[in-house]
Amino acid sequence: MSLLLALTLALAPDAGVLEPLVARTYDIAVSEKLVVAASEVGIVTYAPDGAKRLGVLALPGSALRVVLAGDVAWVALGPDGLAAVSVADPASPRVLSRLATTASVLGVAVEGSTAVLAEGEAGLATVDVSDPAAPRRIGQLRVSGHCRAVAVRDGTALVAASHAGAIAVDVRDAKAPRRLGFLQLPGPAQDAAFVSDSLALVAAGPRGVVLVGLEKKEAPRARGEMPSADFARGVAVRGTDAAVADGGGGVAFVSIADPDAPQLVRRAPTQGQAVRVAFRADGKALVAADGSGLVLVE
Numbered sequence: 001m002s003l004l005l006a007l008t009l010a011l012a013p014d015a016g017v018l019e020p021l022v023a024r025t026y027d028i029a030v031s032e033k034l035v036v037a038a039s040e041v042g043i044v045t046y047a048p049d050g051a052k053r054l055g056v057l058a059l060p061g062s063a064l065r066v067v068l069a070g071d072v073a074w075v076a077l078g079p080d081g082l083a084a085v086s087v088a089d090p091a092s093p094r095v096l097s098r099l100a101t102t103a104s105v106l107g108v109a110v111e112g113s114t115a116v117l118a119e120g121e122a123g124l125a126t127v128d129v130s131d132p133a134a135p136r137r138i139g140q141l142r143v144s145g146h147c148r149a150v151a152v153r154d155g156t157a158l159v160a161a162s163h164a165g166a167i168a169v170d171v172r173d174a175k176a177p178r179r180l181g182f183l184q185l186p187g188p189a190q191d192a193a194f195v196s197d198s199l200a201l202v203a204a205g206p207r208g209v210v211l212v213g214l215e216k217k218e219a220p221r222a223r224g225e226m227p228s229a230d231f232a233r234g235v236a237v238r239g240t241d242a243a244v245a246d247g248g249g250g251v252a253f254v255s256i257a258d259p260d261a262p263q264l265v266r267r268a269p270t271q272g273q274a275v276r277v278a279f280r281a282d283g284k285a286l287v288a289a290d291g292s293g294l295v296l297v298e
Contacts, residue, residue, distance in 0.1 A: 025288040027234075028278045029068045034090045035278075035286060036073050037294055038063035043075060045090040050286050050294055057093040059083055065149070069110045072096065072132045076105040082117065084132040099127065099135045107149035109157065114174040116157045118147035124159055126174040141177040143167050145189075153194040156180070156217055158202075160189035166202050166210075168217045183220040185210050187228075191276075193237045199223070199259055201242055203232040209244055211259045223259040226252070229267065234276035236285070241265075243285045243297075245274035251287055251297050268297045 027038040034054065035046040042059040043066060046052060061080035066073050071088040077098075082105050084096040103125075107118030113130035124147055126139035145164020150157050155172035161182075166189050168180040187207030194200050200212045208228035213221040229249025236243045240257040250269040256262050272291030279285055287295040 024062075024290050025275075025293050026063065026290075027065045027276045028286050028288050028294070029066045029073065030278045030280055030286060031068045032281060034087060035280075035294075036066050036068060036087060037288060038066040038075060043073060043085060043093060044294075045087055045093055046294070047090075049280065050296055054090040055093050057085060057095070059085075059095070060098075064105075065107050067108055067110050069129070072129075074108050074110055074115055074129070076108045076117070078104045078106065081105055082108065082115070082127065082135065084129070084135060086132075096132045097135055099137065101125070101137070106147065107160075109150045109152040111152045111155075111171075114152075114171060116150050116152050116169075116171055116177075118150040118159060120146050120148075123147055124150065124157065124169055124177060126171055126177055128174065139171075139175045139177050141169060141179060143169070143179060148189065149191045151192040151194050151200065154197055156197075156214070158192045158194065158200050158212070158214070160192045160202060162188040162190075165189055166192060166200070166212050166220060168214060168220055170217075181216075181218040181220050183210075183212055183222060185222075186225070187232075190232065191234045193235045193242075195237050195242075195256060195259070201235045201237055201256065203235045203244065204228075205231050205233075208232050209235060209242070209254070209262070211256060211262060213259070224256075224262045226254055226262045226264060228252075233274070234288075236277045236279050238279040238283060241279075241283070243277045243279065245277040245287060247273050247275070250274055251277055251285055253285070270295050270297070 103119035103122030145161030187204035211223040231247035234245035272289040
């Protein structure tokens, strides 16, 4: 399938479609240098504000999730495994390597020289990414549930495992990841983001978002909750501000200054389903909107 790019700027209240895509857009990663969008035909690179397309790279299968680690984009390709893509020249992204997997890679997080993969029913895997040209699978952990997404901070991974909730895993020894504890959520866990070492935000589908206390990682606890207008699919955190990709409900901006009582600041509609969200350096939100492409929310 070819990637067709529309030229017309479409506007919705509070939200502007920067570049509508015929291809479905699934995720966004943001750095000071560039924005990378993951889509069903590969990845697309943009200028840091997301307004100017710089390059396109076709990949096998669909690019479901993407994270940036320096000049390398790590891309979850579902049943086609994991790809390392050099974005040192954003106009000409190129594949450095691909790691074949026996399970579908649905989510990826990178800390230091270790990538942590969410592999659906197969659980969680760890990969040595010290050499992006030659990643090596080094660890595996079976956990209950369907692992959809993962976040990692200071050696702790938090797995969004659908109806099995949020699962904390010790990945300090990447060769032997160890399950610490879990929290059953009111809805299926879809995505996770750390707020601090002891606090995370988890998207729980039709039940909104839940702040998860990780003071004792062996016993995660529910702090505050905020309901969804539709289906909370993705979350992003910037200090005490959070953004929630809420499906047909657009984007919700939430103050998490008090983790026990998160406050809805406002909602902004998006054209198409809001599936993932990321903050730019200026605090504005970029949204992967299924059916609309890359959307800027003021």
